[in-house]
Amino acid sequence: MADISAPVAAPARRSGGFRRTFRKLPVTAIIGAAILLFWIFTVLTVQFWPMAEPLDMVGRRLQPPSAEHWLGTDALGRDVFSRTMHGAVWSIPIAILVVACAVAIGSLLGAISGFFGGWTDGIIMRLVDVTVAFPPILLAMAVAAMLGPGLTNASIAMVIVWWPIYARLMRAQVLEVKEREHVEAAIAGGASPLRVLRVHVLPLCWTPTLINATMDFGQVVLLAASLSFIGLGAKPPSPEWGSMISEGATRFYDWWIAFGPGMAILTVVLATSFLGDGLRDLFDRRSQ
Amino acid sequence: MLAYILRRLISIPFLLLGVASVSFLLSQMTKGDPLAALVPERMMSNPEIVAAVKAEWGLDQPLPIRYVRYLGNLLQGDMGTSFSTRRPVALDIAERLPATLELVIAAMIIGTFMGLALGLLSARFRGTIVDSVARIFALLGSSLPVFWSGLILLYVLSVQLRIVPGTGRLPPRVQPPPDVTGFYTIDALLAGNFPLFLQVLSHLALPAFVLGWAVTGIITRLVRSSLVEGLSLDYARTARAKGAPERIVLIRHALPNAMIPLLTILGFTFAYLITGAVLTEAIFSWPGIGSYAVRAAASLDYPAIGGVTIVGAVAFLLANLVTDIAYAWANPRIKVH
Numbered sequence A: 001m002a003d004i005s006a007p008v009a010a011p012a013r014r015s016g017g018f019r020r021t022f023r024k025l026p027v028t029a030i031i032g033a034a035i036l037l038f039w040i041f042t043v044l045t046v047q048f049w050p051m052a053e054p055l056d057m058v059g060r061r062l063q064p065p066s067a068e069h070w071l072g073t074d075a076l077g078r079d080v081f082s083r084t085m086h087g088a089v090w091s092i093p094i095a096i097l098v099v100a101c102a103v104a105i106g107s108l109l110g111a112i113s114g115f116f117g118g119w120t121d122g123i124i125m126r127l128v129d130v131t132v133a134f135p136p137i138l139l140a141m142a143v144a145a146m147l148g149p150g151l152t153n154a155s156i157a158m159v160i161v162w163w164p165i166y167a168r169l170m171r172a173q174v175l176e177v178k179e180r181e182h183v184e185a186a187i188a189g190g191a192s193p194l195r196v197l198r199v200h201v202l203p204l205c206w207t208p209t210l211i212n213a214t215m216d217f218g219q220v221v222l223l224a225a226s227l228s229f230i231g232l233g234a235k236p237p238s239p240e241w242g243s244m245i246s247e248g249a250t251r252f253y254d255w256w257i258a259f260g261p262g263m264a265i266l267t268v269v270l271a272t273s274f275l276g277d278g279l280r281d282l283f284d285r286r287s288q
Numbered sequence B: 001m002l003a004y005i006l007r008r009l010i011s012i013p014f015l016l017l018g019v020a021s022v023s024f025l026l027s028q029m030t031k032g033d034p035l036a037a038l039v040p041e042r043m044m045s046n047p048e049i050v051a052a053v054k055a056e057w058g059l060d061q062p063l064p065i066r067y068v069r070y071l072g073n074l075l076q077g078d079m080g081t082s083f084s085t086r087r088p089v090a091l092d093i094a095e096r097l098p099a100t101l102e103l104v105i106a107a108m109i110i111g112t113f114m115g116l117a118l119g120l121l122s123a124r125f126r127g128t129i130v131d132s133v134a135r136i137f138a139l140l141g142s143s144l145p146v147f148w149s150g151l152i153l154l155y156v157l158s159v160q161l162r163i164v165p166g167t168g169r170l171p172p173r174v175q176p177p178p179d180v181t182g183f184y185t186i187d188a189l190l191a192g193n194f195p196l197f198l199q200v201l202s203h204l205a206l207p208a209f210v211l212g213w214a215v216t217g218i219i220t221r222l223v224r225s226s227l228v229e230g231l232s233l234d235y236a237r238t239a240r241a242k243g244a245p246e247r248i249v250l251i252r253h254a255l256p257n258a259m260i261p262l263l264t265i266l267g268f269t270f271a272y273l274i275t276g277a278v279l280t281e282a283i284f285s286w287p288g289i290g291s292y293a294v295r296a297a298a299s300l301d302y303p304a305i306g307g308v309t310i311v312g313a314v315a316f317l318l319a320n321l322v323t324d325i326a327y328a329w330a331n332p333r334i335k336v337h
Helices: A002-014 A018-023 A027-048 A080-116 A118-132 A136-147 A151-177 A181-188 A193-204 A206-230 A241-250 A256-283 B002-032 B047-057 B063-075 B089-124 B129-143 B146-160 B184-190 B194-231 B234-241 B246-264 B266-283 B289-298 B302-330
Strands: none
Touching: A027 A080, A027 A256, A080 A118, A080 A151, A080 A193, A080 A206, A080 A241, A080 A256, A118 A151, A118 B002, A136 A151, A136 A206, A136 B002, A136 B266, A136 B289, A136 B302, A151 A193, A151 A206, A181 A193, A193 A206, A206 A241, A206 A256, A206 B266, A206 B289, A241 A256, A241 B146, A256 B129, A256 B146, B002 B063, B002 B302, B047 B063, B089 B129, B089 B194, B089 B246, B089 B266, B089 B289, B089 B302, B129 B194, B146 B194, B146 B266, B184 B194, B194 B234, B194 B246, B194 B266, B234 B246, B246 B266, B246 B302, B266 B289, B266 B302, B289 B302
């Protein structure tokens, strides 16, 4: 996480102060950031909240929402509200991890591809072409199923689906930056190619990647939940949002079982697209 | 432009080879034993079956030969035998394809119409409450998990309000129309059975809406931004100067120009539609490829998963190809490189 948040601030500092730049964010982006902060806060503190344990059978089965159980109880008499909140502990860190890995792998390969060109570029980009030739969910399902169901393998599958996006983004950025004069000067000054890439090119290439990563965060939460819903991610009884909805799908007359986790996913996806939109308007020169 | 289309066409076989190679690698990854991807566990004890499968897929041979054998089988349309239905995967998929296509096409129509309507509304009344409501409705569509919105709408509209029927393509115990195209709507009309057509339509409505809503967001956003841009351009000003009312400027002048960017994202929305179809079919017990894939994934039916993945990738490639060609044809201004 640290290496994601640090460079966000970098372009801001250059354009005259963190505060001044971020004051220009639209209200929706601030709301999005607040919702994401709420979920991160939940992940960190939910175990101390004064409520039922997510795996404890605390009440009668299939009770509709009440003052005691805000979102009712599920087929085993567990508190749905508590399970929804604990679900964040699964979904949020996994999405952060998947996005971080996809960004790391994709950006590395994309930077190499764009900077060195030639056959390296050819091979990496053909790999990208083939990967994006698959509809994302089918590739993720195939990889997750072949590796065996489970959250780790589902995460690997999602990284495989997502890295090409960042490879393309980073490659395009590097191709553009590498033509600038300061890079030429550095090469003329005798700097090694790796040093030029690391010191003179890469620091100027992160903005689109970070904006995209913000937007993708919600989509990763969504895909992770979809895989769990299908039965390829988290397994019951773990309170993961997707698998909770799949429990609710088998008895949809008791709507409240699926209601909480669905709302949770919705808030995360909305929040990231609000924040991502705001950041893009702020940093992307083309959209201004 | 011809050269561009040709180059695009030439790239297709290579991409298909890549897709097949990835599928082969995936099938080899399965728990270390490729045999596990072809023979169900309970048949492993039957030496005859094991020997027959080994011979067909060349499992006693080294990797390169297995790869060639795999490609050869694929070219003949052989994707192995499903563990759960015990029928050729290709046959299973062919049988279920029309159901999925019917759903996806219906969803595409609904999504495009809603997207155009909402885009027009929010561009015409931009900055007002109409704009906000239209955009929020569109945004909700692309942010909601379809397997959840489908569930909730099914509960509200089917269980509580009884406006739409339940899941599936037809009510239980109703005979489907005689099979001509596999599209129940068309087949029912061909058979001249109008009441059946209405029944089919009422079953199609909700899943197609749920799936169409998922792509409405992208389309609305695109239509709105192209319209707003168009309304600020010279031709719009000229039209206004000639006394055309804003409504006419929007529909006669800005809208046609907004259709070209719409073409470019059709391929992109197709990816959303496939993802959505897999999950929507699971919720609505829709007997298409999506629910087949979900069942295959849940029961680790490897040949079926592999088959669906390949078919999905081919469909996706074709959709992107058609999009690119349509775009090159519709907009000669694009630079082709």
